[in-house]
Amino acid sequence: MTFLEPIMLYGLPLALLPVIIHLLNKLRHRSVRWAAMMFLLSANRTATRQARIKQWLILLMRVFAVAALVFVVSRPLAGGWLGWVFQGAPDAILIVLDRSLSMETKINGATKRETAIQILANSARAYQGRSQLILIDTATRTPQEIGDPALLGRLSFTAASDTAADVIATLESGLEWIQRNKPGSTEIWIASDLQKSNWQPDNERWRDLLARLGSATSNLRVRLLQISNPSPIEDNSVLIKDAFLKNVPEGKLLTIELAVERTSSEQVNLPLNIFVNRTRQYIEIPCQGQSVSYRHKVLIEEGDKYASGWGKVEISADSNVRNNIAYFVYSAPPVLKAAIISSNSIGGRILTIAAAPSKSDTNRMAELVPVEKADSLNIGDYALVVWNEKPPSGELAEKLRSYVRSGGVVLFFAGIDEGNFEGINFGKEDQTEQDRALKVASWQENEGVLARTEEGLSLPLNELRIFKRRQLSGGEALARFEDGSVFIARKVLGKGQIIACASSVEPDCSNLREGIVLVPLIQRLFESGAKRIRQSGMLVCGEADFRAIGESVVPVEGGSDYRANAGVYRVGGRLVAVNHPEVEDNFEIADSSEIRSVFNGVNFTLFEEKYSNRSSFQSEIWRSFLIAMVLFLIIESILVLPPRVRPQQQFVQRQENALVEDPK
Amino acid sequence: MSSENRSEWNLIDPDVLSRLSQYPLTTSLPMIGTVTGLHKSPHKGASVEFAEYRKYVPGDDIRRLDWRVYARTDRFYVKEFEADTNLRCYLALDCSGSMGFSSDGKTSKLDYARKLAATLAYLAIQQGDAVGVHCLSGDSVVDIPPRRNPTHLKVIFDVMQRAKPAGKTNLLPLLHELAEKIRQRAIVIVFSDFFCDLRQLISCFQHLRFQKHDLAIFHLIDPQEIEFPFEHPTRFIDMEDPMSLLTEPNVIKRQYLKNLDEFLNGISVGCRQFNVDYRRVITNQSYEKVLADFLLERNNK
Helix, strand or coil: CEECCHHHHHHHHHHHHHHHHHHHHHHCCEEEEECCHHHHHHHHHHCCHHHHHHHHHHHHHHHHHHHHHHHHHCCEECCCCCHHHHCCCCCEEEEEECCCHHHHCEECCEEHHHHHHHHHHHHHHCCECCEEEEEEECCCCCCEEECCHHHHHHCHHHCCCCCCCCHHHHHHHHHHHHHHHCCCEEEEEEEECCEHHHHCCCCCHHHHHHHHHHHHCCEEEEEEEECCCCCCCCCEEEEEEEEEEEEECCEEEEEEEEEEEECCCCCEEEEEEEEECCEEEEEEEEECCCEEEEEEEEEECCCHHHCCEEEEEEECCCCCHHHCEEEEEECCCCCEEEEEECCCHHHHHHHHHHHCCCCCCCCEEEEEECHHHHHHCCHHHCCEEEECCCCCCHHHHHHHHHHHHCCCEEEEECCCCCEEECCEEEEEEEECCHHHCECEEEECCCCCCCCCCCCCCCCCHHHCCECEEEEEECCEEEEEECCCCEEEEEEEECCEEEEEECCCCCCCCECHHHCCCHHHHHHHHHHHHHHHHHHHHEEECCCCCCCCCCCCEEEEEECCCCCCCCEEEEECCEEEEEECCHHHHCCCECCHHHHHHHCCCCEEEEEECCCCCCCCCCCECHHHHHHHHHHHHHHHHHHCCCCCCCHHHHHHHHHHHHHECCCC | CCHHHHHHHCCCCHHHHHHHCCCCCCCCCCCCCCCCCCEEEEEEEEEEEEEEEEECCCCCCHHHECHHHHHHHCCCEEEEEEEEECCEEEEEEECCHHHHCCCCCCCCHHHHHHHHHHHHHHHHHHCCCEEEEEEEECCEEEEEEEECCCCHHHHHHHHHHHCCCCCCCCHHHHHHHHHHHCCCCCEEEEEECCCCCHHHHHHHHHHHHHCCCEEEEEEEECHHHHHCCCCCCEEEEECCCCCEEEECHHHHHHHHHHHHHHHHHHHHHHHHHCCCEEEEEECCECHHHHHHHHHHHHHHC
């Protein structure tokens, strides 16, 4: 147990005050000449043991009350969790350490992770030799047995990382360990900053996980140390969204798209150091609001030497220095391919031209693939898939789904039959006369694939004439007909997206073939899908795993372990940039009530680290001592109550009092 | 009157005496006195109250023959009347060390007992009864035999005044001795705190009653003894023995009060059993009231 005001503990000897007063009273006794000694001696002989115990109890209650008062003013903390005092050691303690990037925020000179490790080590020391101590960190999610808790801070498994934390997955690893080793009673100690994106309190997996945990061990206790105090210093985070080369007449133009997330919304000019191939550029970008996007362009000189390379963007150091640097790699622009799945030759031809209008001017290619050959297509090589057929089913649908999840883009046009894919449904067909064509009335112009151009010009969707359409439902409507039905819908799946159009490009369906909308739409989707290809060298820390490839990984810049640290690494012959996950820039903290509801039904205790002068895995418990003091005083006052006079004695005394008169 | 005499007479209060004189000291038991008095006698005498007719036997005074009965029955009968006689009153005063206890530092139990005894002695002698005093102090006994002479009062008061609380309570053998010593029926009034063995004390009462004495006892208790108002550690020094006890009053209070309560109940029950007139007197009560109740209740019996 630790105390916020330990100096007050010097007052603990005051607890002996009642005993001292009692002894002094005994020493300072007065003498009385007494006549009725026979009753006194008899009473002294036969004074019941109970009366003497009662007297000592009174003294004890007074001592406890004073001691409790001293503890109250010493502001005790539930040292190493108060449960230590009262509960036996569990068979196993699973220490779950949040090693996410957000835990690297410094408060009072120490990061949240360092504070957590210190408290965990102090707490675990009490159980050393009595319980099996198992550490599971969120970065590796690998259970490790700890011999000496004092070494907890020196282990590589507790070092700083740039990863995100999947608390559920980490606990699932813990569950596997429990199921494998079958300890009798188990405690799970979690130290985390309760970042909402890491905890996902609304995730359905929690219920299943806790049910399985409950059944895996007979006596499960979960203790959570919340280290969620916001840092008094502002925290800014920088992340590279995209970095790509473009051929321009002067050479190659490197475009770096970066995003800055801030905890403050104050308007400032944020200084940036941009390093490209070890050449530094200093710029300041105006920041207003908490999220800022910025696109920086650097002209790369012509020559093979700089056809590929790496760089980094730095912002000034703040409370969390690990999210102040973002790395990127770039290489010669790849040839982007689109797969046009269409059995209709006219439609296929139109779409092929819309995807790759001029092979000589762009690095884009389009391949027309009949639907029956789509099975054998290596779909991962394509930046865009245009599906001008009935939506696929079975294995092909699963293949397409996983392609979208990995960042691919699929554009569906209404086929000759009804169908659906991932909740987007092509319903019954409507057909109109040529002179009564349907028109598009509204569409999202602010963002997305139908947004205005950089020059502010709207896409001419109002000039489209639709003769045949299918009732489109599901997903987010991007454009609607005059009658309110959906013309273009969108659904995000994983990192990619699905776009669905209610009509088709064939001349009897619409005038999309004219290209005024079709070309920009497909080109934009191409660009969106191209990121997956271009960013093959941009990886997220914690998700990259090159062990399966079997190639050597050499650190170039930044961290030394690509699994835990951001930086630039050479994998085989290519460069990869590893950056912290975007979710770590979401500074939202889960409510303690949300976390409590997650652990509903489990023996769960939440401790809050207040960042006092000393670290502790504990909460203030002076109220408990205050209540204890009051209880001691109440018991003492009950014990010192005079014995109840028996009715007979009361009668005698009343009789005697009635007889008392003033003596003459 | 000398100052010494004045102090002796301080034991009685003329105002109290004048108020109490309306209640004669009576006894429900027949007494054998030497002169005519207020009290019933077992013998027939010459009072105005008719008792019985008895056959004439030679030697009877022929003046006491009832001639009317002789005229009707032709037999000689002597008419007999109740005899009224005086009584002997023995005042036994416990002068042990414990009787010197006084919680207020003014009136000790012995002082209180002196006032009660002196007042009763005055009232008894005033109505023609003989009064004797026994001051029981430790092993010594001051014994003043009963006299009905008013001048005897001075002797009684003098003895009472000189009695000092000292020694252990040696009441029991002395009461037995008193029971044997008093030959004729008498009223024995004991003033004591009775700090002795209860069983033996009741046995004393039984002995006195067996000798056909009318026994009345005044049980004197100090208010502090019955309340035991001590809280802090106290050394209790025995007033009769060179011993002391350092104790926590809070610890033993309950048991002390219980013991005292049992003792008081026991003595009360014992007195009822042997028809002893028992008076429990707390020394902060008015002694006039105590005596008035005592005399009135005896008159009403």
